Amino acid sequence: MSQDAVPITVSDWMTAQARTKRLGWLLGLGASAVAIGLCMVGVVVADAVTTGAARLPLTAGLVALLFLPLTLGSVLASRRQQDKTDGLVGRLTEQLAEAVDVAGQQARRQEVQARRQAEQAQRQDYESRLANALDMAGSEPEVIDVIERAFTVTVPGSPVELLLADHSHAHLNRMASTSPTGTALGCSVDSPDHCPAARRAQIQLFAHSEHIDACPKLRGRIEGPVSSVCVPVSIMGRSVGVIHATAEPHAKLNDDAARELGTLAKLAGARIGLLRVMVETQLQAATDSLTGLLNRRSFEQQVAKARRDPLQLTVAVADLDHFKALNDAYGHETGDRALRLFAQVLTGSVRQQDFVCRHGGEEFVLALAGCDTNAARDILDALRGRLDAAITVAGLPRFTVSFGVVEALEPEDLPTLINRADAALFQAKREGRDRVVIHDGFGVAVPARSEPISSTDLDHILPLRNEETHPAGNSFERNTWA
Numbered sequence: 423m424s425q426d427a428v429p430i431t432v433s434d435w436m437t438a439q440a441r442t443k444r445l446g447w448l449l450g451l452g453a454s455a456v457a458i459g460l461c462m463v464g465v466v467v468a469d470a471v472t473t474g475a476a477r478l479p480l481t482a483g484l485v486a487l488l489f490l491p492l493t494l495g496s497v498l499a500s501r502r503q504q505d506k507t508d509g510l511v512g513r514l515t516e517q518l519a520e521a522v523d524v525a526g527q528q529a530r531r532q533e534v535q536a537r538r539q540a541e542q543a544q545r546q547d548y549e550s551r552l553a554n555a556l557d558m559a560g561s562e563p564e565v566i567d568v569i570e571r572a573f574t575v576t577v578p579g580s581p582v583e584l585l586l587a588d589h590s591h592a593h594l595n596r597m598a599s600t601s602p603t604g605t606a607l608g609c610s611v612d613s614p615d616h617c618p619a620a621r622r623a624q625i626q627l628f629a630h631s632e633h634i635d636a637c638p639k640l641r642g643r644i645e646g647p648v649s650s651v652c653v654p655v656s657i658m659g660r661s662v663g664v665i666h667a668t669a670e671p672h673a674k675l676n677d678d679a680a681r682e683l684g685t686l687a688k689l690a691g692a693r694i695g696l697l698r699v700m701v702e703t704q705l706q707a708a709t710d711s712l713t714g715l716l717n718r719r720s721f722e723q724q725v726a727k728a729r730r731d732p733l734q735l736t737v738a739v740a741d742l743d744h745f746k747a748l749n750d751a752y753g754h755e756t757g758d759r760a761l762r763l764f765a766q767v768l769t770g771s772v773r774q775q776d777f778v779c780r781h782g783g784e785e786f787v788l789a790l791a792g793c794d795t796n797a798a799r800d801i802l803d804a805l806r807g808r809l810d811a812a813i814t815v816a817g818l819p820r821f822t823v824s825f826g827v828v829e830a831l832e833p834e835d836l837p838t839l840i841n842r843a844d845a846a847l848f849q850a851k852r853e854g855r856d857r858v859v860i861h862d863g864f865g866v867a868v869p870a871r872s873e874p875i876s877s878t879d880l881d882h883i884l885p886l887r888n889e890e891t892h893p894a895g896n897s898f899e900r901n902t903w904a
Contacts, residue, residue, distance in 0.1 A: 541678065548575075549685050556693040565697065569690050570598040576682045577667050578602060586655065586663035586694075587614050594663065609666045611639045619652035620661040625684060626652040630671045640668075647671045651680055653687045657695040710780040712758060713765035721779030725789045725836055728777070735830040736798045738788040739843040740768070743822045743855040745784040752819055760818055767812050771805045787840060795829045795860045799870060802827070802858045822856035831863050 552572060559565040566584070573582040583599035594612055614620040618637050628650045631640035640650055648668040655663035665687050708720040716724065729735060742748075742764060749757040761784065768786060769778050777789040790798055802825045813820055826847025830839050842861055849867060850859040860868040 545678070545681065545685075548682055549689070552686060553689055556689055559693065560697075562694055562697055565690060565693050566598045569686065570600060572686050573598070573600040574602070576686060577679050580667045580669050582665065582667040583609065584655070584663065584665050585609060585611065585617075591660075591662060597663075609639055609664075611664070614661055614663065617652070617654075617664050619654045619664050623654050623656065623661050625654070625680065626650075627680075628652075649673045651683065653680075653683045655687045655691045657691045657698070662691075713762055713780050715765050715769065715786070716777060716779045718779060718781055721777055721781075721787065721789070722836055724777045728775075728789065728791050729830070731791070733792045734794055736790045736793050736795055736827060737830060737836075737839045737843050738790070738798060738802060738825050738827045738858075739781070739840060739847045740764075740786040740788065740802075740823050740825050741847055741851070742784040743824055743851075745821070748819060748821055756818065759816070760813075760821055763812055763816055763818060764809060764823065767805060767809045771801065771808065781840075787843075795827050795868060798827050799858050799860060806856070806858075824850040824855045825858040826850055827858060827860045829863075 552568075555568045555572075556565060559568050569584055576582075579602060581599070581601040581603060584597045585594040586597045587594055592613060594614060594617070611617045617639075619626040626637065628636045628640060630636060630649060631643065631647045637650065637652070640648060649671050650666065650668045652667075653665040654661045655665060657663075665683055667683065708717065709715060710717050725735075742760065745757065745760070748760060761780075765778070765780065765786070768788070772778060772788065772790065775791055779787045779789075781787045790801070793801075806823060809823065810820070824847055826843045826845065826849070828839060828842040828846060834842075842865065845865060846859045846861040846867070849861075850857050853859070862868055
C-alpha cells in the first residue's frame with residue numbers, strides 16, 4: 423500500500439502540528455545560541471585581522487556571512503516540515519471529502535431501499551386487503567362488487583371495466599365498470615378469442631389507439647383517441663375476461679397501478695374459479711347426474727325446511743308408463759333422453775319455491791307448497807299435454823306418465839306422504855295409466871271437478887317460474903301453461 427493510500431486520522435494531523443511547533447522552538451533557540459557564538463567568532467576574527475575603524479564593518483560582514491548558511495538551513499527545515507503538515511492536511515481533506523461522498527451515496531441507497539420497502543409494504547398491504555375482501559365474498563356478484571370498488575382505489579382517475587365470459591366462454595359481458603371522468607365505456611370486443619390480452623394471456627399497453635400496432639377495438643371511439651391498458655383475467659388457467667382501462671393518448675400509467683390491476687385480475691380470477699368449483703361440487707352433491715333434478719336426500723332436506731311454514735303442501739309421485747318397454751325397444755340412450763325431457767318439462771311447470779326430485783329409476787316426486795290437490799290435478803293434466811308436444815318436437819318415441827297425488831296432513835312425515843302418493847299412483851296404473859289420481863287422507867280417490875280450473879286462475883295459484891335458477895341448481899327455459 424502506498425503512503426498516499428494510508429488513511430490519515432485527526433490524531434496524525436495533530437501530531438504533525440505539534441512536531442512543527444517543537445521544531446520552531448528548537449530552531450529559534452538553536453539560532454539564538456548559534457548567533458551569539460557566530461558574533462563572538464566574528465569579533466575575534468575581526469580583531470585579529472584589522473584594527474581601528476575597519477574592524478566594525480568587517481565584524482558585521484563576517485557575522486552576516488556566518489549567519490547565511492544557518493538561516494538557509496532553518497528556512498529549509500521549517501519549509502520541509504510545513505510541506506509535510508500541508509500534505510497531511512490535504513490528504514485528510516481528501517479523505518473527508520471521500521467519506522462525505524461515500525456517506526451521501528449510502529444515504530441515497532438507503533433512501534431508495536427505504537422507498538422500495540415502503541412501496542413493497544404498500545403493495546403487500548393492498549394485496550392482503552384485496553385478498554381478504556375477496557375471501558369474504560361468498561358469491562360471484564359479491565366478487566364483482568369488490569372488483570368494482572377496487573377500481574376506484576387502483577386507477578381512481580380512469581374509466582375501467584371488467585369484461586367476463588359467460589358460461590359458454592363464447593361471449594364477453596360487462597360485469598363491472600367505473601367512469602369517474604364521465605367517459606363512455608364500451609370496449610367492443612365480444613369474445614375472449616378476439617381480445618389480444620386474453621388471447622396472449624399478457625398485459626397489453628397501447629399508448630395511442632391510432633398507432634398501427636394498437637388493438638383494433640380501440641379505434642374509432644366517439645371520445646377520440648385514447649391510451650389503454652388491458653389485463654387478462656384467468657380462471658383455472660384459462661383466459662376468460664379482461665380488465666380494460668383507458669386514459670388520454672400517451673398517458674403513462676403508473677407502474678404500481680398496472681401491477682395492482684394485475685394483482686386484482688389474478689386474485690379475482692382465482693376467487694371466481696374457486697366459487698364456481700364450490701357451486702359445481704355442491705350441485706353435484708345435491709342433484710341427480712342424469713336429469714339435474716334434486717336427489718332424494720336434498721329433496722328431503724328442502725321439503726323439511728318448507729314444512730316449517732304453515733302452508734298447504736301437496737305431494738305428487740310421477741312414473742313414466744311402460745318405461746322398461748321403451749328401454750328394451752329403443753335402448754338405454756333413448757330412455758335417458760326421455761327421462762331428461764320429462765325432467766325439463768316437469769321443472770318448467772312449477773315455481774321456484776316448489777321442489778322436484780328424481781326418486782329413483784323412472785319415478786319422480788314433486789312437492790308443491792301452498793297448492794291444494796285440485797289445483798295440482800289441473801297443473802299435472804296441463805303438464806301431460808305439454809309433455810306430449812315436447813316429445814313430438816324432440817323426435818322421441820311417444821310415452822306417457824301417471825301421477826298419484828296427496829295433500830299433507832299435519833302429523834305426517836315425508837316417507838308417509840310418499841307412501842300414500844304411491845298408493846294413488848298404483849291406482850292410476852291399474853285404471854289404465856296416463857292419468858292423475860288423488861287420494862284423500864283416508865286413501866279414497868277424489869273425483870275430478872266437473873269444470874277444470876281456467877288457465878287464468880291457474881296462473882294466479884301457481885305463477886310461472888321465471889328464468890332464474892331452479893332450486894336444484896339448473897336453469898330451464900320458461901314455459902307457458904298448456
